[in-house]
Amino acid sequence: MSEQTGLRERKKLRTYQAISDTALALFAEHGYDQVSITQVAEAAEVSRRTLFSYFPTKEDLVISRMADHETEAGRVVRNRPPDQPPLAALRTHYLDGLSRRDPITGLTDLEPALVLYRVILGTPSLVAGMFKFKVNGEEALAAALHETAALPTLTAKLAATQIMAVMWMLSLDNRERVVAGTCSDDLYPHAVAAAEQGFTQLANGLGTLLTATTTTT
Amino acid sequence: MSEQTGLRERKKLRTYQAISDTALALFAEHGYDQVSITQVAEAAEVSRRTLFSYFPTKEDLVISRMADHETEAGRVVRNRPPDQPPLAALRTHYLDGLSRRDPITGLTDLEPALVLYRVILGTPSLVAGMFKFKVNGEEALAAALHETAALPTLTAKLAATQIMAVMWMLSLDNRERVVAGTCSDDLYPHAVAAAEQGFTQLANGLGTLLTATTTTT
DNA sequence: GTATAACTTGCACTCAGTCTACTTATGCAC
């Protein structure tokens, strides 16, 4: 895609990577709150000011790595085969992600991803910062549902927020278990079962689980 | 409860209120980001240092006002009549809140609440800060479901996150409409309909809405 | 009425993030 890039572009990319990697390594070693921006800049051999031109905030040094996937759910719904309901597409995609050990599902053994999870989960402000992605994901999904499944705006928003809540919780649960030391193959069966349960709850509702009587009226 | 409080207690409470009110007034007038802690402290006639002993962060000057209700959903579930399913209790409680114009539902005409909503909704970082309450609410609800409805931990967490997501969205929607200028009586029918829909989706699932076939397999 | 504990204050400090003016490196035209 971006193949005939000049020296300038390549250098920029390398600087970006160097800063990001240096920061993550320092945070992993000493803790996010114990490392200052100045220290990261020094270790990465750029000026403080340059660092800020690549990463607008300290938080971004870490969570920018997760930003790519924020609208994934929306894309999955938009690109689904015409005969497939949105929720089925999301379910299939998620289960597929688990079997591929896609880091976005939290189920992975890749060391860099684990380091990243450890840093984030060990730092409350970073966990909070991640919610921005959840919200963006909700909006993208709501728009996709609204436009491709002919749902009224409010219905789409309610559905999207429910779906994202479940997927988020599933991934968070995986991340926590993986960070706690379980290897992905051992966790896989549980992760699949949890995902099946989550999507079934989404499709069939909580009524049956919660001693139902559907609603009271 | 705290009736025979001494002069010291009363003074403290008054100082707390004075700071909080002053801050909100300034934020409402000039914008949250345009007002510094120092200005708030001066206007409230306390030292900067004292302000921080009442409110650990600038954010808390605003969102501490919403903190009371964060575990409300958990309490509702715990205190429900023994024959009532949790979701029905939450639904009833929420609809009741709407009819009482409880500010927590977003449906209110009380000027102080409207000012608060305006400041929060007009300041991205405060909106983000509110998510902490949502998360706390989820945890409290999950615990309540786990303990009083005999749900396994993961099931309870999944259910709780869905339920909170819907209630949060309903209240947010009300807040936005009310801030946009609709008076609560005009909005009430819509808010009730939206709530009914949300709780029905929770109880019966998204399957039917999303061109179902429940799940694939 | 004094001792004590709780509350308040001023000051100096660290760190995140921004602004301005300046230097250096790259891309490109010739």
Added chain:
DNA sequence: GTGCATAAGTAGACTGAGTGCAAGTTATAC
């Protein structure tokens, strides 16, 4: 290759949030 426009990087001062500390002040207990 030379030169120039422009993008990237640097230095250093500045603001504002939040903290630590040592001293001052005030309610309360005795």
